[in-house]
Amino acid sequence: MQIPLQITFRHMDTSQALEARIRERAQELEQFFDRITACRVTVECQHRHHRQGNLFEVSIDLVVPGREIVVSRSEGDSHAHEDAHVAVRDAFDALRRRLEDHARSGRGQVKLHAESERSSQPKAPRPERP
Numbered sequence: 001m002q003i004p005l006q007i008t009f010r011h012m013d014t015s016q017a018l019e020a021r022i023r024e025r026a027q028e029l030e031q032f033f034d035r036i037t038a039c040r041v042t043v044e045c046q047h048r049h050h051r052q053g054n055l056f057e058v059s060i061d062l063v064v065p066g067r068e069i070v071v072s073r074s075e076g077d078s079h080a081h082e083d084a085h086v087a088v089r090d091a092f093d094a095l096r097r098r099l100e101d102h103a104r105s106g107r108g109q110v111k112l113h114a115e116s117e118r119s120s121q122p123k124a125p126r127p128e129r130p
Contacts, residue, residue, distance in 0.1 A: 001030060003038035003063075012045040012056075018084055025092040029062070033099050038063040041091075043084055056084040058091035067102055071095045 005026050007019055022041050030036055040061040045054050059072040073091040 001026075001036050001039060006038075006040040008040070008042045010042060010044040012043070012084075015084065018043065018088065021085060022088055025088070029092070029096065029099060032096070033064065033103055035065055036062060037065065041088075043088065045084075055082060056087040058084075058087045060091050060095050062095060062099065064099070064102065069095065069098050069102065071098065 005023060007022055009015070009018075022043075026039050026041070029039070038061075042059045044057045044059075046057055057073065060070070062069045062071075071091050071094045073087055073094060
């Protein structure tokens with residue numbers, strides 16, 4: 001990465017464990033796609049006055065040559081992201097999928113859907129009925 005990873009925590013205390021996990025996931029992305037220019041991660045607690053039921057939103061802004069990939073994971077009223085670690089995992093999983101698509105398109109590979117694969121195969125002749 002040309003610019004060091006930037007991690008921001010909003011409306012919450014800094015978590016060393018969460019920061020370490022974010023750095024680990026960013027390092028995995030670099031091993032997968034080595035031309036990452038910059039990465040900014042923001043972890044935000046949406047309701048900081050609650051003792052329980054806080055929801056976390058994670059935004060990741062990844063810059064690669066020729067493209068900026070932005071992922072934001074907030075589940076709204078869903079309680080899946082009451083754990084910041086789960087929100088970080090989901091955001092990085094979505095980012096990896098988008099990065100894989102970008103890398104695939106850079107290599108000239110196009111994702112084929114099941115419909116087009118079936119239609120390109122020759123059809124078997126129908127058996128005749130008596």
